[in-house]
Amino acid sequence: MLNEQELAAFLERHDLSPDARAIVMRIRSSEPSRRVRPGRGSMTCRYPSRKMGRIIQAESHTNELAAIYSWEFDETVHEFYDQPEPFKLPYHNGARNVAPMHTSDFFLISDAFIGWVECKTDEELAKLAVERPERYAQRESKWISPPGETFASQFGLGYKVCPSGGFNWNLLRNFDFLADFMREDCPPPSDEERSTVRRLFERTAWMPLHELLTVEPALTADAIYKLIVADDIYVDLSARPLTDEFARAYRDRQVASVIDANHATMPVPCTSPFKLEVGASLSWEGASFTVAFVKDGLVTLVGENGKPVPVALESVEQLAHEGKLAGTALEADVSAGMRDQIVRGACVSATAEAHRRIKWIADHRRGAAVSRSARTMRSYAARFRQAEVAVGVGALGLIPDFKLRGNRTPRYPEAVFEIIADVERQTRERNVRRTKVELFGDIRNRCKEQGLQAPSAKTVAKWRKHHVGVHEDALQFDGHRMAYDSKPWVWTKQRGFLPHGAYPFDVAYVDHTELDLALVDKQLGEVIGRVWLTALIDGYSRKVLAYYISFDPPSGISCMMVIRECVRRHGRLSSKIIVDGGKEFAGSYFEILCAFFEMQKKTRPPAEGHFGSVMERLFGTTNKGLIHVLYGNTLILQCVRKCSRTHDPRRLAIWTLDAIDQTLGDWFEQVYHTSPHGGLQATPNAVFDAGLKEFGAREHVRIPYDAAFILSCLPTPKSRPQRNVYPGKGVKHYGEYYWCESFRSPRHENTDVPVRYDPLNMAVLYAYVDAEWQQCRAHDAPLYAYRTEREVRLASAAFRGLMLKDGSHREIRADQRAAFFRNLYDDERRLREERDANLAHELESEMPVADLSALPPAPRETYHQCEDF
Incomplete structure (x- = not known):
């Protein structure tokens, strides 16, 4: 990442306009405009970039993440930012002018390009080129976005579309594999390791990498990979993944170039459908070329301007497959095509029957008894000779074609199957599943109305089995969640990172x-x-x-x-x-x-x-x-x-x-x-x-399991991340006070401080005091002094479990407490009434008889309050 002086010099060197500089500075100083979220079939990634010193978001772990890897290890790329600020992208979509808000995937700052980057898969670009040709187009085998380029050009910046097919996945996988050995804290190879490798390569110029990993016990795998990063051992990282069994390790780069050049002069197998002999004419994207000569794995073409154009033999088939190269077709090998067709169409039982027939022919020639007639044996021998002449392999003529046996003519006319297809289509348009009986009845009624013979239920079921898939049926009537179990698996492709990793701890x-x-x-x-x-x-x-x-x-x-x-x-x-x-x-x-x-x-x-x-x-x-x-x-x-x-x-x-x-x-x-x-x-x-x-x-x-690591794993209280410092008591957490000596300072009393607690150890708490995290001890910390970490963890978990259960029975206990105190108040009222009655009786016995009706009644407010409770 560029510092201020390097950035100023970089912008001055590229002579950016004031508006472009303002855009660059604004993107560099702002956070991503949105947080990427995983979509259906897409896995998002948050990549910790060492070059950028920040987290870079990738909306896809195969396409956008590949772009991040390619920039992370590219010395010509200085900075890249994900999800930059959105902007209006005006263009004409064929029917009207639109200007949607657009957020590109990245903003790239490199020596060769400064501007916005949009990542798309090849399949998605092919689909968008048909749906929105004004937005995405392909020119000279390169995908572009004309509206994006128009917007960026007004500031002197660029806009490019990055397809998924443009990455070298072998190189990206190797970068990922060697990332730990490219770190600054990785120790360099020792002199002993370098001398051991030089001694090994004195006898040979190259060896398979897996053999190098095992040939010398003193040379560990870590040492070999560090030597590869230090370029003491040369491995072509773009050729094969390092985990591949065919990966090669060379003595140095010069030896590798010589060996690869020798391999390039060897005959290269090419299945080109065109004549590549000298003088043959080819058409390459509308331009005419003539084959000048074919040598050393290259085809040299001469255009109308007379300039030679070398093309690798491996590229001919690819260009022909893409429809960019056309020429005089080669004569087809009829016999080879027939052999391939017969072998592909032979089932297991047909192959076994052919083996039996070969054995019968051999036994019949020796005069041994066979279970077939002489006429049949003559027929088998004739088929063998005919196949030997036609396709070159006589045994292929003895393979029976069981699938063509029997009457293959449909029992019902084509109109019946059209009715079945029409009923199925209307059912899908209604988007409600119908029972098999109702579906079958509807088909029969329609056939009767048109005077056709109604098919059987077995015929209808067989038609649906061949035309309606299980996944498509569930997706139509039950939704994508219910249809997920029948969804075809996504098999691992050549492109992309290995889903479960390439090594332990990956x-x-x-x-x-x-x-x-x-x-x-x-x-x-x-x-x-x-x-x-x-x-x-x-x-x-x-x-x-x-x-x-x-x-x-x-x-x-x-x-x-x-x-x-x-x-x-x-x-x-x-x-x-x-x-x-x-x-x-x-x-x-x-x-x-x-x-x-x-x-x-x-x-x-x-x-x-x-x-x-x-x-x-x-x-x-x-x-x-x-x-x-x-x-x-x-x-x-x-x-x-x-x-x-x-x-x-x-x-x-x-x-x-x-x-x-x-x-x-x-x-x-x-x-x-x-x-x-x-x-x-x-x-x-x-x-x-x-x-x-x-x-x-x-x-x-390796990460040391010390106090610093433990502190980084501690959470904050969910209810209140900050706690008050009570004078003389400390901070309170889960009903327990925690204290450290810094709380003695008057400036911390009755103030809120951030705290972090240890779920595995209730004896300590960490408070951010005086610009550092300080450990606070619980009032009952000696209770935890002789317990292991596992015992404290289990005891704390059991306690929290009881607390959770305690909360679920809170209403029941409240009713029990209320009933208990109601009875208690009733007993209290009865006791007070008895006391008043005894007091009145004593007064009657000591005083002369008087008219008590004239006395005021005794106060009973307290009793009424108890009754009201």
């Missing part, structure tokens, strides 16, 4: 689930309820990196605590973390934590469960493999009306929070991590350990 998933188990309090034995499990799982190895259980529903505290537990166990975090659209993952503290430790936060699209299949499988395996076999599991409560009193898990619960926490940890370590995973064909532990050995332990990115 991609991690975090999510929550409520375990199907009722828990009780350890001291009272009272049922508290079900517990929430928050898990962090490594996508590459499926290893559970950390987990956190609590009675509290999912929140930002759960997310921060599971990250804290991961660092405590492994001393590091993943470079990317994938979350869903829950509000606990969108909190400022969680995003600040991800940015502080340079983790890319990717948000899964809503209602797209396949994007989190790794977590869903873990939760399903945990419930079925462990929780559902424990005493007191709540599986039966899924059909609560069928649950009898004797089998009610709320009456049978015996598991406590600390017991299930220990059991979960043991089950993950002893069962889940050591069992073969269906998606890996190996155990998570084996894949995890092998990945660390092959792709590097990356010790320099």
Whole structure:
């Protein structure tokens, strides 16, 4: 990122106008105009850019994120900003003039380009070019936006469309893979490692990278990747991913260029449909060219102006496929086409029959007995000879074509099937599903009205099976959420990052689930309820990196605590973390934590469960493999009306929070991590350990589990982030006072200070006093002095669970208290009446008899107040 002096010199060098400079300065000083959100099938990303020193948003983790990677590691790119300020984009859409507000994806500042950048996929651009040709167009194999260029040109800036097909994904994947070794805090290779590599390459000029990783035990994977970054070992990062088994490591760049040049002179297989012999004529986008010569993997074309144009043989097929290159077609190999057609159309039973017929022919020639007649055997031999002449392989003539047997003529005329299609179309227009009986009856009635033979229900069902897909049917009548289960999977393409990562701690998933188990309090034995499990799982190895259980529903505290537990166990975090659209993952503290430790936060699209299949499988395996076999599991409560009193898990619960926490940890370590995973064909532990050995332990990115890290993971109180400092007592949190020596200063008394608390340790609290976070001790801190962190965490979670349950029974206890005090007031009134009666009796016995009716009545306001209560 440019500083003020470098920016001033850069703007002066490019001679930007005052308006353009104002736009640049305004974009540099402003925040993104909007926050990107995941759409259907699109995963957003928040990328912590070291070059920019800020978070850069990407609306797509395959297209826009690729652009960010290409700029992050490009020395000619100085700055790039996401979601710059919107502007009006006027253009004529064919019917009228429009001027919508437009927000581009990025604003780029580089040596070669300054202006707005809009990222689109190739498929989306092809569709937009048809729908809005005035907005997007393709000229000279380059996508442009004429309205955007017109708007930017008035300020002397640029506007370009960045298609997804323009990225070298091998290079981007390797940049991502080597990002940890490109950090400034990564130690450089040692002299011993450099000498070891020089000794290895004295005997050979190159070797496969996977062989280099294992040939010398003293040379670790971390050392090799650091040597690649330092250019002591040359690897063509744009050729193959480093994780590919065919990746090559060269002695230096010069050796690689010589070897690659030798490979370029070798014959290159090309399936061009045109003649590439000398003198052949070709048409390239309307211009005429003549083939001058073909040599060393290149085709040299000479145009009408006489200038030679070299074209690689590999590009000929691509240009022909895109329709840009035309010429004299090659003569087709008829026999090869027939062989391919016969083999493709042969089913399993037809191939088996052909093998049997070959065996019969061989046995018949030897004079052995066969189960077929002589006439049949002569027919088989004739077919064999005919196929040998026609297609070159006699066995292909013995393959029977079973699919052509029988009467293939439709039983019903075409008008009947047109009626079926018309009824189906009207049903879809009505957008209400019809029963099969009603649909079949409507078709029969229409056929009778036109005097046609009505089809059978089996014929109608067969027609719908071939013309109406399950997913399309569910999407039409039930919506995209109901149709999601039948939606075709999106298979991994060559373009894009690996969905589950390329090495351990590359991609991690975090999510929550409520375990199907009722828990009780350890001291009272009272049922508290079900517990929430928050898990962090490594996508590459499926290893559970950390987990956190609590009675509290999912929140930002759960997310921060599971990250804290991961660092405590492994001393590091993943470079990317994938979350869903829950509000606990969108909190400022969680995003600040991800940015502080340079983790890319990717948000899964809503209602797209396949994007989190790794977590869903873990939760399903945990419930079925462990929780559902424990005493007191709540599986039966899924059909609560069928649950009898004797089998009610709320009456049978015996598991406590600390017991299930220990059991979960043991089950993950002893069962889940050591069992073969269906998606890996190996155990998570084996894949995890092998990945660390092959792709590097990356010790320099370890995070120390110290007070500074713990402080960065602490949340603020949800109700009030700031608390009052009571003189002589300190700040109050959860009914407990916390004190530090800085509170003795009079300037802090009766003032509000920001506080952060530790959910795993109720003995301490942190307050921001005197420009630093200071630790405050609880009044009852000695109670926690001899407890482990796990004991404090479990005790705090159990206490919060009882508090949650306490709140649910508040109304019941209020009624009980009111009834108790009503009886108490009745007893109090009766006692006072008896006392007054005894006092009156004593007065009667000591005084002469008098007329008591003349005395004023005794005050009874107090009694009336009690009755009113």
